[in-house]
Amino acid sequence: RKEVEQDPGPFNVPEGATVAFNCTYSNSASQSFFWYRQDCRKEPKLLMSVYSSGNEDGRFTAQLNRASQYISLLIRDSKLSDSATYLCVGGGFKTIFGAGTRLFVKA
C-alpha cells in the first residue's frame, strides 16, 4: 500500500461547481499535512496546510481526519484557473506526495 493515496481523476467540472478531493495516508505517525497545486511542468506550490480543526482560505477548505487517516480538500465556486493537479502531502521527517488529482474546470 502506498503511503499516500489519491484518486488520480480527472475530475471534469463546470465553472461554479463545488468539488472535493480525498487523500488517505497509511503512516499514523505522520504529523504534517498539506495540499499543493501543480500546473503542468511547473513546481508544486503550497495551497494550504491541513489541521484537525479544519482550515479555510477563501473558496478552499481543508480537513484532517486522524481517526480515519484521510485529508480532504473542498473547492467551492470553481474557476477556470483552478484547473491543475492537486497533490496531498503527508509525512514527518520525510515528506511523501500523493500521486495527484487532476482537475479540469470548464466554461
Add this chain to the structure above:
Amino acid sequence: GAVVSQHPSRVICKSGTSVKIECRSLDFQATTMFWYRQFPKQSLMLMATSNEGSKATYEQGVEKDKFLINHASLTLSTLTVTSAHPEDSSFYICSATQGANNEKLFFGSGTQLSVL
C-alpha cells in the same frame, strides 16, 4: 516567502554524459534539501534527502552512484546525473526546508532533462 533557485531549467544532452543540477536557497538557510523526479502524468517521487555536511539518504531503488548529491553548504545542493541514459529523461525538482520538522517545503522551478 522563501525562494529556491534551480538551474538549469532545461537540459538536452547525449547519452553517456553527466549533467549537474543546482539548487540554491536564496534568502534562508536550508537545513534539509530534497530531490524528486517526476515522469509525465505521475507524482513526484522522492529520490534522496540531503543534509548539509553529511551524506545524502537515498530512497530504495535510487542508485547513489548514478545520482550523486552534494550538499556542501546550507544554501546549495547539487544533483549530478552520471552517464545519463534516455530512461533518465525526466523532470527533476528540488525542495528545501528551514525547520527541524521539515514542514513547509519551498520548491525550485524544476529541470527538464532530455537524454538523446
